[in-house]
Amino acid sequence: xxxxxxxxxxxxxxxxxxxxxxxxxxxxxxxxxxxxxxxxxxxxxxxxxxxxxxxxxxxxxxxxxxxxxxxxxxxxxxxxxxxxxxxxxxxxxxxxxxxxxxxxxxxxxxxxxxxxxxxxxxxxxxxxxxxxxxxxxxxxxxxxxxxxxxxxxxxxxxxxxxxxxxxxxxxxxxxxxxxxxxxxxxxxxxxxxxxxxxxxxxxxxxxxxxxxxxxxxxxxxxxxxxxxxxxxxxxxxxxxxxxxxxxxxxxxxxxxxxxxxxxxxxxxxxxxxxxxxxxxxxxxxxxxxxxxxxxxxxxxxxxxxxxxxxxxxxxxxxxxxxxxxxxxxxxxxxxxxxxxxxxxxxxxxxxxxxxxxxxxxxxxxxxxxxxxxxxxxxxxxxxxxxxxxxxxxxxxxxxxxxxxxxxxxxxxxxxxxxxxxxxxxxxxxxxxxxxxxxxxxxxxxxxxxxx
Amino acid sequence: xxxxxxxxxxxxxxxxxxxxxxxxxxxxxxxxxxxxxxxxxxxxxxxxxxxxxxxxxxxxxxxxxxxxxxxxxxxxxxxxxxxxxxxxxxxxxxxxxxxxxxxxxxxxxxxxxxxxxxxxxxxxxxxxxxxxxxxxxxxxxxxxxxxxxxxxxxxxxxxxxxxxxxxxxxxxxxxxxxxxxxxxxxxxxxxxxxxxxxxx
Numbered sequence: 001x002x003x004x005x006x007x008x009x010x011x012x013x014x015x016x017x018x019x020x021x022x023x024x025x026x027x028x029x030x031x032x033x034x035x036x037x038x039x040x041x042x043x044x045x046x047x048x049x050x051x052x053x054x055x056x057x058x059x060x061x062x063x064x065x066x067x068x069x070x071x072x073x074x075x076x077x078x079x080x081x082x083x084x085x086x087x088x089x090x091x092x093x094x095x096x097x098x099x100x101x102x103x104x105x106x107x108x109x110x111x112x113x114x115x116x117x118x119x120x121x122x123x124x125x126x127x128x129x130x131x132x133x134x135x136x137x138x139x140x141x142x143x144x145x146x147x148x149x150x151x152x153x154x155x156x157x158x159x160x161x162x163x164x165x166x167x168x169x170x171x172x173x174x175x176x177x178x179x180x181x182x183x184x185x186x187x188x189x190x191x192x193x194x195x196x197x198x199x200x201x202x203x204x205x206x207x208x209x210x211x212x213x214x215x216x217x218x219x220x221x222x223x224x225x226x227x228x229x230x231x232x233x234x235x236x237x238x239x240x241x242x243x244x245x246x247x248x249x250x251x252x253x254x255x256x257x258x259x260x261x262x263x264x265x266x267x268x269x270x271x272x273x274x275x276x277x278x279x280x281x282x283x284x285x286x287x288x289x290x291x292x293x294x295x296x297x298x299x300x301x302x303x304x305x306x307x308x309x310x311x312x313x314x315x316x317x318x319x320x321x322x323x324x325x326x327x328x329x330x331x332x333x334x335x336x337x338x339x340x341x342x343x344x345x346x347x348x349x350x351x352x353x354x355x356x357x358x359x360x361x362x363x364x365x366x367x368x369x370x371x372x373x374x375x376x377x378x379x380x381x382x383x384x385x386x387x388x389x390x391x392x393x394x395x396x397x398x399x400x401x402x403x404x405x406x407x408x409x410x411x412x413x414x415x416x417x418x419x420x421x422x423x424x425x426x427x428x429x430x431x432x433x434x435x436x437x438x439x440x441x442x443x444x445x446x447x448x449x450x451x
Numbered sequence: 452x453x454x455x456x457x458x459x460x461x462x463x464x465x466x467x468x469x470x471x472x473x474x475x476x477x478x479x480x481x482x483x484x485x486x487x488x489x490x491x492x493x494x495x496x497x498x499x500x501x502x503x504x505x506x507x508x509x510x511x512x513x514x515x516x517x518x519x520x521x522x523x524x525x526x527x528x529x530x531x532x533x534x535x536x537x538x539x540x541x542x543x544x545x546x547x548x549x550x551x552x553x554x555x556x557x558x559x560x561x562x563x564x565x566x567x568x569x570x571x572x573x574x575x576x577x578x579x580x581x582x583x584x585x586x587x588x589x590x591x592x593x594x595x596x597x598x599x600x601x602x603x604x605x606x607x608x609x610x611x612x613x614x615x616x617x618x619x620x621x622x623x624x625x626x627x628x629x630x631x632x633x634x635x636x637x638x639x640x641x642x643x644x645x646x647x648x649x650x651x
Contacts, residue, residue, distance in 0.1 A: 019513055019514075020513050021511075021513065021517075021518050139519060139520070303520060305520075306520075360517075402515070402516075402517075402524050403515065403516060403517040403524070406519045408524070409516075409517045409518070409519040409522055409523065409524045410519055410522045412524040413519075413522040413523055413524045413529065414522070416524065416526055416529045417529060418496070419496050419497055419498035419499070419502075421499075421502045421526055424515060
């Protein structure tokens with residue numbers, strides 16, 4: 001009982017401190033993680049096995065951490081090292097691509113392809129945002145897209161806010177389509193040993209269907225405003241040529257090849273047996289070798305604070321898991337739903353969506369994973385159905401408000417620094433209905449396909 | 452060439468710190484920066500001044516904004532950082548000026564030209580000044596004073612390691628209620644002249 005109370009208090013304190021931002025979030029999660037190990041496992045439970053299980057270091061040295069025979073290994077708990085190593089690898093690769101000018105080149109190239117016409121540009125950038133976010137973290141996608149959008153808006157004299165809002169939404173939606181698109185999906189995938197193809201054929205289908213509806217939705221909301229933007233009196237010669245974005249042609253080609261290599265490895269990992277931890281390590285090593293003497297410079301740019309944040313977070317969630325708190329929450333959801341799978345899906349998807357609209361979806365997803373695992377075991381329902389509901393709820397719910405997802409924060413921040421202040425009212429007016437539409441579509445598809 | 456002088460004035464609401472800072476700038480023929488710096492920032496960055504004024508010198512609202520790496524969508528924080536950059540730019544250009552608030556004593560910490568001052572006041576005197584200036588009754592004036600001081604404190608302490616109004620953070624702290632606006636201005640000016648002379 002004391003262990004449970006302590007675990008909940010530490011978890012609640014961690015969440016509160018993250019919201020106040022008084023300290024950096026990795027300091028908060030690492031401190032709370034350490035407190036979990038000492039107070040919950042050490043003093044209250046006096047369980048060395050709980051500490052070992054939560055630290056989960058033994059998983060790294062197992063061969064199936066790097067390579068699986070394809071039979072589907074057991075699901076893991078505690079610190080999810082596969083997620084951390086994979087995210088690290090992708091961070092290194094993305095830094096290499098950014099340094100070579102890949103993202104800016106891609107944006108400028110597509111803008112030129114549509115002759116810088118506002119409405120086609122608006123739709124093209126939404127699609128590009130969706131596709132890029134399937135493979136690359138949404139922060140990077142929005143960072144480059146928003147910056148280029150503002151640059152083009154200034155040159156072509158249109159309001160960039162509708163484009164930025166739609167790009168943010170599509171980046172979050174694209175992230176839900178694959179295992180590596182959004183951190184909750186990586187955590188869900190590595191926790192339950194799902195493959196890239198599992199996500200693509202389940203959440204990917206829902207995301208693609210939603211994307212069609214969302215393009216129509218944003219066109220109806222902003223299309224007229226974008227169409228009004230006149231392309232008269234514009235000096236097209238002042239627009240930079242796409243090739244100017246490339247800082248080094250050799251680096252550009254190599255980083256593009258590594259990116260292609262990563263995509264192929266991810267798509268085929270169920271067949272090859274290579275795990276995401278292996279893929280992350282492989283792309284990081286390839287990028288660092290290609291960077292040569294700049295490898296250290298590239299490594300310095302990696303956001304290690306986020307990786308530390310994950311480590312601490314998993315330890316705190318491990319506290320809730322080991323003390324049985326999450327099983328109680330699962331039992332509560334089971335009681336409310338009365339064993340009805342449709343009701344369970346509805347609760348999980350809407351609870352995840354609403355919570356993710358206001359709090360960071362990563363801690364939420366990490367907390368909910370043991371909950372749905374327990375729910376599936378005790379209620380005898382299909383775990384994958386609950387996992388897709390959790391994935392869509394956490395990935396899409398964050399789109400509703402300016403603070404719901406990292407891409408929203410970065411997009412609105414870049415806009416504000418350039419003089420375009422997007423208030424909560426303006427943001428939610430278009431994003432909240434879009435979120436509700438996609439969550440509804442997701443719920444209906446899950447009902448029809450799995451329930 | 453005259454040696455650079457930067458006077459940073461922090462103040463309690465109702466202490467007449469702003470007025471005193473303005474007087475010092477006039478008398479010493481120095482440029483004066485307060486909220487007016489937003490006009491220049493808005494012009495330079497092609498922004499709407501109303502947006503900047505709305506979030507000026509206000510603490511971050513923890514419930515409607517978030518930080519991701521070095522990015523934040525707290526407009527209070529974005530505008531504060533724009534002002535800090537502006538202050539640093541002015542200081543680096545060698546210009547002498549008087550600046551009110553904006554955490555300037557922390558932003559310019561270590562700058563040899565900096566003289567930092569904190570102006571406080573007796574509660575009754577501050578209240579009377581607020582009541583007269585805004586034509587408010589005592590309770591409304593007290594609420595306004597509390598609100599502004601709370602905002603200034605939160606704003607300051609978010610960006611500074613030191614606490615707002617802590618004497619250890621400033622070169623000089625003075626209670627304007629003792630001497631009134633003109634004499635407080637004169638005392639501060641005298642001290643600044645002494646500092647300038649001793650550093651020559």
